[in-house]
Amino acid sequence: MDHLDRYREIVPDYAAFRAIQSQPLYNSARINTLKIEPEKLLERLREDGVVFRSFDWYPLGLKLDSESPGKLLQNLLGQIHIQEELSMVPPLVLDPLPGERILDMCASPGSKTTQIAQMMDNRGLVIANEPSLGRIAPLRSNCERLGVVNVAITRYDGRRFPRGSFDRILVDAPCSSEGRERRGPGTLARCSRERSLGLKALQVGLLKNALRLVRPGGVVVYSTCTYAPEENELVVQEALSGRGEGRNCGDNRDCGDSGAGWAGGAGGACSSGGHSGDSIDSGAFRLEKVKIAGLKECPGIVEWEGKRLMEELSATARYYPHINDTGGFYVARIIKS
Amino acid sequence: MSPGSSRVRNVFEPLERSIITKLWLERFAVPEQSFSGYRFFRKAKSIWAVSDVDLPALSYEAIGMRIMNCKDRPWKPTTSALQVFGIFASRNTMNLKSDGARIFLEGGTQAIESECEAGYVVVFYRGDILGCGLYSHGKLVSQMPKERRLERE
Numbered sequence: 001m002d003h004l005d006r007y008r009e010i011v012p013d014y015a016a017f018r019a020i021q022s023q024p025l026y027n028s029a030r031i032n033t034l035k036i037e038p039e040k041l042l043e044r045l046r047e048d049g050v051v052f053r054s055f056d057w058y059p060l061g062l063k064l065d066s067e068s069p070g071k072l073l074q075n076l077l078g079q080i081h082i083q084e085e086l087s088m089v090p091p092l093v094l095d096p097l098p099g100e101r102i103l104d105m106c107a108s109p110g111s112k113t114t115q116i117a118q119m120m121d122n123r124g125l126v127i128a129n130e131p132s133l134g135r136i137a138p139l140r141s142n143c144e145r146l147g148v149v150n151v152a153i154t155r156y157d158g159r160r161f162p163r164g165s166f167d168r169i170l171v172d173a174p175c176s177s178e179g180r181e182r183r184g185p186g187t188l189a190r191c192s193r194e195r196s197l198g199l200k201a202l203q204v205g206l207l208k209n210a211l212r213l214v215r216p217g218g219v220v221v222y223s224t225c226t227y228a229p230e231e232n233e234l235v236v237q238e239a240l241s242g243r244g245e246g247r248n249c250g251d252n253r254d255c256g257d258s259g260a261g262w263a264g265g266a267g268g269a270c271s272s273g274g275h276s277g278d279s280i281d282s283g284a285f286r287l288e289k290v291k292i293a294g295l296k297e298c299p300g301i302v303e304w305e306g307k308r309l310m311e312e313l314s315a316t317a318r319y320y321p322h323i324n325d326t327g328g329f330y331v332a333r334i335i336k337s
Numbered sequence: 338m339s340p341g342s343s344r345v346r347n348v349f350e351p352l353e354r355s356i357i358t359k360l361w362l363e364r365f366a367v368p369e370q371s372f373s374g375y376r377f378f379r380k381a382k383s384i385w386a387v388s389d390v391d392l393p394a395l396s397y398e399a400i401g402m403r404i405m406n407c408k409d410r411p412w413k414p415t416t417s418a419l420q421v422f423g424i425f426a427s428r429n430t431m432n433l434k435s436d437g438a439r440i441f442l443e444g445g446t447q448a449i450e451s452e453c454e455a456g457y458v459v460v461f462y463r464g465d466i467l468g469c470g471l472y473s474h475g476k477l478v479s480q481m482p483k484e485r486r487l488e489r490e
Contacts, residue, residue, distance in 0.1 A: 035420070036465075044463075073442065076485050077465060078420065101390070123374070125390045140399050144417035145485065149375065150388035153399040163393065 003191050004178075007227050010301050016322040025182040025327060027069045029080040030088055030111075031060040034118050034147045036079040044074060057294030061088055078145040083111040084183065086319055086329040090172055090223040091115040093290055093333050098123040100167040105158040105210055108135035110142040110151075112172055117148040126151045127166075129158055159205035164213035168220070171210045173203045175224035175231050179328025182321060196228040200235055207239040211285060211336065220334040225327060227320075229304045232330040233313045236300075240285050240334070241310065288333045290317035296324055300332070349400050352377040352384065360405075360412060365426035365459060372422070375401075382408040386418070411456055416468035416482055423459040423466045430459040431470065431477065438462035441470065441479045442487040449477045 004018060011017045031038050038060060045052055045062075050072060055061035062080070066072060074080045091112050096102050098121045107113045107128035117126050128151050130139050136153060143151050156162065158171070176191045176199060177184075203224070210220045222239075224231050290297065300316030302309045316332035357377050361367040378385045378400050387401025404418035414423075423430070431451055433441055440447045441460055451458075455473040457480070459466060469480040479486075 071488060073487060076442070076487065077467070079465075101393075123388055125388060125392070127393070127395070136398055141484065143399075144402055144415070147402075147417065147421050149386055149401045149421065150390075151399075152387060152392060152395075152397050152401065154395050155398050156396075162395070 003188055004227075006193065010229070010304075011227070011320060012298060013322060017320055020322040020325075021181045021188070022185070023182060024185075025084070027064045027066060028055075028083065028085045029062045029064055029069060029075070030083045030115060031062065032079055032081055032114070032118060032146050033060065034122055035077070036074075041074065041079050044079070048073065050074075055085065057292060058088055058092070061085060076145075078147055081111060081114060081142070081146055083115070084225075085324075085326045086179070086225070087111050088115060089292055089295070089319070089329060090170055090221050090331055091119060092292060093223075093331050094168050094170050094219060094221045096120050096124075096126075096168055100124045101165075102126045103161070103164070103166045103169040103210070103213060104128045105161065105169060105171045105206055106130070106173055107153070108132065108139040110139040112170060113139070113151060114142055114146045114148050116170070117143070117150050118146075120150060122148065122150050124150055127154055128152070129154045129156055129161060131155055131157050159202070159209050161209055161213060165215040165218070166213055167215060167218050169210040169214050169218070171203075171206050171220065171222045173199075173206055173222065173224050173231070173235075175199060175203070175226040176228060177225050178227045179225040179319075179321065182327055191226075191228070193228070193230065196226075196230040200230045200238075203231055203235045204238045207235060211239060211334065214336050216336050218336050220336070222332045222334065224330050226330065227318070227328055229301055232318075232332075233300050233302075233304065233309055233316065236287070236313060236316060236332045236334070237310050240287075284337050286335050286337065287312045287315040288335055289315045290331050290333050295319070298323070300330070347381060349378040349380045349385065349397060352379045357384065357386075357405075361422065364411075364429060364456070365414075365423070366428035367422055367425045371425040382406060413457055413480075414469055416480065416485065419459050419469050420466045423461075426459045429453045429456065429472075430461060431472070432461045433467070435462075437477075438467060439487065439490075441467055441477070442481060443489050444479045444481050444483070444486045446476055446478045448475055450475060451477075 008014050031041050051065035053063045069082050096116050096119050104113045108130040113128045177187050178191050181187045207222050214220050297317035299314040319329040321328050358369040358372050374389050375386045376389050383403050384405040385400050386404045406413045453472050458470045458472045460470045471478040
């Protein structure tokens, strides 16, 4: 796990962070209010002898003392959905309202999609986008089991998702998943700085397109389940300012029309020496503080590998496993002016 | 035109709400207004329901929930659809007790006396809708999809 050493300087109580990696994570689930009232669900679990405890910070979240929670009757009937504790955070930060039009850009298997649908009381529209054909079936199956009727599924490359305009967009990006080590031991062994840099190109492309597709005044939430700043703060900074390595979508053909619709290259407060021709006017966007009552977050970092990042990144949130006894997550909330 | 006779394969075509409400009223006595907040589409032999909103012009893999299969006669409601709309049904519904519910959830067949007409029925247990059963000649055959069944004890 030497890979984690690169985070020694940014993770508080680093020894505890290291120690908890080998401790398995408990199972958890979300109560699906589209199918059952929370009180009734809790009563059913008690009747069926299921041992559980509600999250301190989210009344619809449950820690389950069950080896195969997926086989519980309540799960088969769609009254609960098995979901990691921190995976319930991005939809809450997105804060969708009934009747709105939402895009979930990287949707499968649909845990966050269905949470968004339930927060909207099955009204309005959620476009659940998932480019991989093989991942459409689980997405559909989860939506249907959970009784969701306000989700339509598309299969675009998120970097080229064609048109908006959306009230809110969730970009829960493909990532190196370092924060999942407690759930899937061995995850960290596949992680490296190079892998993170490779993913960063895709992540920047996704986030840039989301910033284009959201309506003025709308919200974009960017999240990953990883610690690497290359996949988190650096992605947000590059998408907002266009600086750093300039326009970089990995495969240049993928950049396609993604430059169209950008507020034109005025540079901006955070852009020092960016490629202004390709950049977004960073004044067109602002980062809002991510804060979930009852859950402790650490501020996004503003310095990495000796380089200063934009100060506003401290409004983004890092969730570490040893602080809340969870997995790991990163969440940023961006408002389009 | 019957709801099953799609002219174009693999394209979502809008479908009039009244076609759907008529079928659900006839079989399950679901009141028409239960469907007022939805739009309906047909793709091949399936009917889909989605919240009542304008859909942006995109290429869709799925629109809302697949609620009916019209491949065979009579049409068959999906488990997911009954779990949403079955709550409004007052005809051809069946309440199971604990033992019967387990058999049903395991995908089994059971003997049962009922006032239901032969055909598809809405199956309840403890006030929850379990799904769709096929009832005829005093037998109830579970239609639970494999991936949503309880494992046999």
